[in-house]
Amino acid sequence: MSLNYEQNAADEQFARSHKAVSLSDDDESEGPAESTSARNQEPHASKSPREYYDEPGGKGEGSGGDDQEEQETEAAGGAANTHVVAHHYNELKEAGRKDRQKSKIFFMRNFNNWIKSQLINEYMSQIKQNKRMGDALRVLDMCCGKGGDLLKWEKAAISHLICTDIAEVSVEQCQRRYQDILQRAEKSKFANKFTAEFFACDSTLVRLRERYKDPSLQLNLVSCQFAFHYCFESMAQADCMMRNAAECLKPGGFFIATMPDAYEIIRRLRAAGSDARRFGNDVYSIEFDCETDPLPLFGAKYQFHLEGVVDCPEFLVHFPTLVKLGRKYGLQLLRRSTFADYYKESLPHGRHLLQRMSGLESVQPQRCENDEQYTHVRNFQGSQRSRTLGTLSKSEWEAATLYLVCAFKKCKNTWDTNGKPLFEFDD
Numbered sequence: 522m523s524l525n526y527e528q529n530a531a532d533e534q535f536a537r538s539h540k541a542v543s544l545s546d547d548d549e550s551e552g553p554a555e556s557t558s559a560r561n562q563e564p565h566a567s568k569s570p571r572e573y574y575d576e577p578g579g580k581g582e583g584s585g586g587d588d589q590e591e592q593e594t595e596a597a598g599g600a601a602n603t604h605v606v607a608h609h610y611n612e613l614k615e616a617g618r619k620d621r622q623k624s625k626i627f628f629m630r631n632f633n634n635w636i637k638s639q640l641i642n643e644y645m646s647q648i649k650q651n652k653r654m655g656d657a658l659r660v661l662d663m664c665c666g667k668g669g670d671l672l673k674w675e676k677a678a679i680s681h682l683i684c685t686d687i688a689e690v691s692v693e694q695c696q697r698r699y700q701d702i703l704q705r706a707e708k709s710k711f712a713n714k715f716t717a718e719f720f721a722c723d724s725t726l727v728r729l730r731e732r733y734k735d736p737s738l739q740l741n742l743v744s745c746q747f748a749f750h751y752c753f754e755s756m757a758q759a760d761c762m763m764r765n766a767a768e769c770l771k772p773g774g775f776f777i778a779t780m781p782d783a784y785e786i787i788r789r790l791r792a793a794g795s796d797a798r799r800f801g802n803d804v805y806s807i808e809f810d811c812e813t814d815p816l817p818l819f820g821a822k823y824q825f826h827l828e829g830v831v832d833c834p835e836f837l838v839h840f841p842t843l844v845k846l847g848r849k850y851g852l853q854l855l856r857r858s859t860f861a862d863y864y865k866e867s868l869p870h871g872r873h874l875l876q877r878m879s880g881l882e883s884v885q886p887q888r889c890e891n892d893e894q895y896t897h898v899r900n901f902q903g904s905q906r907s908r909t910l911g912t913l914s915k916s917e918w919e920a921a922t923l924y925l926v927c928a929f930k931k932c933k934n935t936w937d938t939n940g941k942p943l944f945e946f947d948d
């Protein structure tokens with residue numbers, strides 16, 4: 522099976538976005554950020570993946586009424602790595618504030634957190650614009666980890682949150698954080714209180730809806746941050762995870778995600794040399810563990826290492842396949858943007874938050890003169906060499922730009938005579 526993971530060169534010019542910005546509004550040196558998001562873009566694969574998504578596991582299509590137990594057994598059959606991932610995240614110790622500040626990726630982690638905030642705010646505001654006063658706002662945080670997004674949900678004034686993750690230790694910690702937020706909220710007149718439920722489970726193997734307190738509940742938003750790629754171990758797992766993302770969403774609701782950009786990963790792998798299996802820098806590395814020429818559609822496995830926080834197997838997400846799986850469950854792609862492009866697009870309205878979240882490092886001009894990690898700032902400064910600029914180190918920027926954001930909308934459906942949903946896509 523041969524697949525094209527190479528993206529249109531015009532779309533992905535890493536170097537183009539690799540520059541520093543001033544964090545102040547009055548910076549006239551920076552023109553308005555251009556909107557470069559690749560909406561609805563669907564890079565072509567050399568072989569149509571249709572046969573792999575139409576009937577996962579050779580079963581009938583549809584988001585309900587199928588043989589649930591058989592599907593789960595089948596998904597479990599291909600899932601050789603989920604316990605390794607669960608073990609890794611269960612064992613991961615949360616660094617204290619001081620250690621975090623000393624980390625080489627302190628700013629990059631804040632930057633990533635800011636990207637998530639922008640994405641959540643963008644789609645929550647659309648939901649709020651279309652909802653009636655008094656309507657509930659329900660969110661699923663799929664692969665929630667230790668609850669890094671809880672404050673974002675509080676700020677978004679949601680009414681109910683479902684948090685789930687494969688790592689029990691993380692779910693427990695997430696639940697404790699929620700209790701702390703709730704206690705604080707009880708003491709404040711203005712805080713946004715919301716109800717929440719928590720459970721540990723593998724979203725690539727289990728139908729989440731059956732674990733909800735109310736399995737008939739309808740969600741406004743599903744968020745899966747830095748985790749969807751784990752399901753691309755096998756087709757059955759990807760299918761299960763996508764169904765989990767889609768099936769409880771209301772028509773008009775959104776599924777949003779951040780994940781590694783397979784095109785960028787493969788571009789860097791190829792750039793590392795024709796026989797290369799590994800590339801990276803002093804903060805991250807990627808080492809392939811599978812045939813890389815040709816690459817498989819599912820199970821394109823690599824070991825990902827990120828300074829102090831990740832060291833476990835991951836899988837390339839073949840984006841056109843993701844889009845097609847989404848459509849199977851009524852999800853229409855709204856946007857696919859690299860982090861570099863989303864950053865440029867979000868900067869005009871997100872600048873203050875980026876500053877508050879310490880998403881960029883303030884770098885003095887002298888530092889750029891002899892530090893390899895900041896040569897891009899030197900280039901950007903041009904005539905304004907005396908100004909302090911906000912940036913990421915070269916290594917952090919290289920790691921951050923491995924990712925993309927994407928968003929899907931759940932479409933309305935009618936039913937055919939066999940009880941299969943017929944989705945009303947508007948593209």
Ligand SMILES: C[S@@+](CC[C@H](N)C(=O)[O-])C[C@H]1O[C@@H](n2cnc3c(N)ncnc32)[C@H](O)[C@@H]1O
Nearest residue numbers: 610664665666669687688723724746747748751
């Ligand atoms: C990089 S962390 C991201 C956590 C959180 N979403 C965030 O943005 O802070 C990836 C998370 O995905 C979870 N995960 C990985 N595979 C999973 C699976 N099959 N089912 C559920 N959660 C999974 C991990 O346990 C981990 O908490």
